[in-house]
Amino acid sequence: DDSGLRRMQFGIAKKIKNGARRIVLEEAEAARVAAFSAFKSLGVEVPQFTTPLLPASEDSPPRDVMVFPGAGHAKCHESVLGAHVGDERNICSDYVPQRASTEIVGEDMHPVSTIHIKESQGIANSVNIASMQEASPLSTLPSRNVADKGPVNAHNFPGGFDGFLDQWSSVDEFSFDLHFVKRSSKLSLTIFEILGLAVCWENSPVYYCNFPKDLTPTGSNDSVELWEGFRKRWSRIVGIMQQKSVKKTTWNLKNQIQALKSPCVSCQRLARLHLDPKTLNNIEVLDSTYVLLPPISVYNGLDICLVAWILWPDEESKTVPNLEKLVKRRLPSEAAAAANRDGRWRNQMHKAAHNGCCRRAVQTRALGSVLLKLLVSQNLSDLIETVEGPLVNVLADMELWGIGADMDACLRARHIIITRLKELDKEAYKLAGKSFSLNANADIADILFTHLKLPVPKGCEKGKLHPSTDKQCLDHLRDLHPIVSVIKEHRTLAKLLNGTLGSICSRAKLCIQSQRYIIHGNWLQTSTATGRLSMEEPNLQSVEHMVDFTTRKNDKDFTSMSMVDHHEINAREFFVPTQENWLLVTADYSQIELRFMAHFSKDPVLIELLSKPDVDVFTMIASRWSGKEESLVSSKDRDNTKRFIYGILYGMGANSLAEQLECSPAEAAQKIQSFKRFFPGVSSWLQQAVASCRQKGYIETLMGRRRFLSKITAGNSREKAQAQRQAVNSICQVSKRLSCFCC
Known part of the structure; x- marks a missing residue:
């Protein structure tokens, strides 16, 4: 009706x-950072409104004063610094600005004024995070004395590019970001x-190292000499x-x-630098356009994205x-602006192509200096x-190897399914x-409930x-009506056609080799809080099981069922090895x-039940639980027992279990009580897990990994119930994932 449409x-x-x-606020924040960066590039220090900075000692003056020569000690500016927008507990405040005091320099290169910035006693030495229930003190980072000029071309380093390589090779830790473009060739090569x-x-x-300009030595026009110098410098980077x-x-x-x-x-x-690959020997050229260089294996590399995900x-x-x-x-606004400023080229228009590369490297360094300490304080460094x-x-x-696809079988299956959908x-x-x-x-709802006048089920x-x-x-x-089975079959086949088979046909590429x-x-x-891997483009984790159906040979004889073809389509069989004489091996943990x-x-x-070898544990549990002999336990009883146990593990209540077992909520509640009496240790553990999460605010799994569930105490009734289910489920889910990856 009109009211529903209006709502x-x-x-x-x-x-x-x-x-x-939200977009306007994000753009405004970006503009604010850019504006302060512009002031800095002009040599003007403008105080930003950030977290209040307390005096470093009791003897320090209560306010920051900007003093100009010739003006005596008149108070010309008072630094009134406001609070962070939003919840400051979400911000890691262990990042110290580049300089404790910043000088504004005049045209004669002499300081004309000084702005003194004091370190906060309560902020600079601790990290406060909203989702963390216990703040972990972190030591203050050493102040950085970096010239405020943004990125530097590596060939401008004292001693040239080779001098830069010497200095780079001597450090114990660095941040990097590769500037590259992923291209598709004519031969379907990546x-x-x-x-x-x-x-x-x-x-x-x-x-910033400009490839291939910085790798190519100067002073010679001979391609062989230039390539030899290029190769040596690349070997040093490797x-x-x-x-x-x-x-x-x-x-x-x-x-x-x-x-x-x-x-x-x-x-x-390379040709622009007088280095012609056509005149060189022992080089591999791809697609007649690109020279393939020796590969680099990144050892002891750490992705800051993973660190943030493990912490939150x-x-x-x-x-x-x-x-x-x-x-x-995660950083105070001043530290975030400093990182953005350090990664921004002065001549922004000419450096726009790789500006993001430099900015990401500096931002990674700023985050790493804070998050890695927090990772250690939470005893999570071994996990990563x-x-x-x-x-x-x-x-x-x-991802590079991919998985093979039987395109011929996929196309045949598509044709059969399309035929059945038309029927x-x-x-x-x-x-x-x-x-x-x-x-x-x-349209389906209109046909079912308006045209055919079927009753609307409860809850729908x-x-x-x-x-x-x-x-x-x-x-x-x-x-209630035969059209319902037609609708369900149509949905099943349409999902298979447009989902899995459609992804195979659209995403698979022919490998020339x-x-x-x-x-x-x-x-x-x-992408998941429990650590479970997921996949996209396409998602091959939810490939349908085998479906079977029939199609009529004579489409004109609609009522005759004598001439039919039986079909079984298993989409999982369409995935094959990528190489000849290779095999796909499947493995699964037993009731992990x-x-x-x-x-x-x-x-x-x-x-005791799980310790017995070569037996079906769910059949045994169903036998013990129901009092039947194992030989008398039906497959339905076994499947219901399995669904029930995993429902308990996933924190399902009586109503959800009733839907799973196709029984009344009262019967499901009785089954829950019976299960808890039969397995008292499990019942006690479920209660302890929820109680511990309420007390600490998080659950802890193998290898000390934590998942914070603040809603278990601070949420409404629905959120609390969900947090209780997550508390129980996450312990086994996260531990299962870690055990699989450690094997």
């Missing part, structure tokens, strides 16, 4: 307004053209990046690892990783060094007595525009979550 329109308008407001590298370390500006004793921090390490495994330089760029798993997993936003959230860090290399290789359309039209779209939920009442037609609703209606179609997906390491439940609860009955 929906108001809701959309509100979302648009809030989204626009080419990573490297353009430059931004590097910085403690108390240094950010240096050696520096592969030092295992040197810590390297960056952002988005996985993509940079992939680029450095097969780095390429444009032949056209629920917060960071809800959004797409963004370095700019992370800097604003032994599990999460090495996993980045594995995921990078998985289902005709059946639905005949059963409904009118034409409608099986792809539109509104009218929403914004029409009653729900989801799977649960259709299950309630399946015995192997003459096989390969899919290169994107694995996400930080149930075993973790036994490990944490120490329930003697459950441990």
Whole structure:
């Protein structure tokens, strides 16, 4: 009706307004930072309104005074510094500005005034984070005395580019960011053209290495000599990046690892430097356009994105990783502005192509100096060094290798499914007595509840525009009209056609070397709070199981079922090895979550059942629980027992379990009480896990990893119930994930 439509329109308008407001605020913040950076580039120090900075000692004056020569000690400016916008507990305040005092320099290069900035006793030496229940004191960082000139070209280093390499090779820790472009060649090859590298370390500006300009020596026009010098300098960079004793921090390490495994330089760029690849021997040229360089393996590399996710798993997993936003959230505004300023070229227009590269390197250094200390204080450094860090290399290789696809089988299956969907359309039209779209939920609701006048199931009442037609609703209606089964089959096949099969056909690319179609997906390491890996473009983690159906051979004879073809389509069989004579091996842990439940609860009955080899544990539990012989336990009893146990583990209540087991909530509640009596250790552990989370505000898993659930005490009833389920579920889920990666 009109009121429902109007409410929906108001809701959309509100979302648009809030989204626009958010964009304006973000742009305003970026403009503010840029404005202060512009003042700094002109040599003018303008105080920013940030967290109140307390006097360093009791003898210090209560306010900061700007004194100009000739004006005596008149008070010309009082630094009135406001609070951070938002909750300052979300900000790591252990980052000290570049200088404790900043001089404003006149045209004669003499200081004309000084602004003294005091360190805060309560801010500079601690980290306060909203989601952390216990603040961890961190030591103050050493102040940096970096010339406020932004990035520096590496070839301008004293001693030239070789002098820069000497200095770079002597540091124990540095931050870097690779400037590269991912290109697709005519032969379906993925080419990573490297353009430059931004590097910085403690108390240094950010240096930009321009590939291939800085790698090519000067003073000669001979291509052989130039290439030899180019190769030697590249070999030095390879050696520096592969030092295992040197810590390297960056952002988005996985993509940079992939680029450095097969780095390429444009032949056209080399030709501009009088280095003609056509005159050289023993070089590999890809697609007649790019020179392939020796690969670089990044040892002891650390992705700051992973560090932030480990510290704040629920917060960071809800959004797409963004370095700019992370800097604003976790650093004081002054430190964030300083990092942005240090990575910004003065001649911004001419340096725009790689400005982001330099800025990311400086921002990574600023975040790393704070977050790594917090990681150590929470005893989580082993987790990232032994599990999460090495996993980045594995995921990078998985994406590069990809997985093969049987395109011929996929296309045949698509043709069969399309044929069956057309038949289902005709059946639905005949059963409904009118034409409608099986792809539109509104049309389906109109046919079911208005035209056919089927009752609206409880819990599926009218929403914004029409009653729900989801799977649960259709299950309630399946015995009331034959059109319901047609709708369900159409949805199943349409999802398979447009989802899995559509992704295979659109994403698979023909590999010239192997003459096989390969899919290169994107694995996400930080997209879930529990640490479970996810995949996109395409998502191959939710591939459907086998479906079976029939199609008619003679489409004209609609009523005859004598001439039919039976089809079984298993989309999982369409994935094949990428190379000849290779095999795909599948493996799965046996009831790993149930075993973790036994490990944490120490329930003697459950441990005894799981200790018996070569038996089905769910059949045994169903037998013990129901009092039946194992031979008398049906497959339905076994499946219901499995669903029930995992429902308990996932924190389901009586209503949710009743839907899973297709029984009444009262019967489900009785089953829950019976389960707790049969496994008293599990029942006690479930209660202790929730109580501990209420007390501490977080749950702790294997290797000390924590998940903070503040809603367990501060939320409403629905949020508290959800937090209780997450407290129990996360302990086994996160531990399962860590154990899988450690094996």
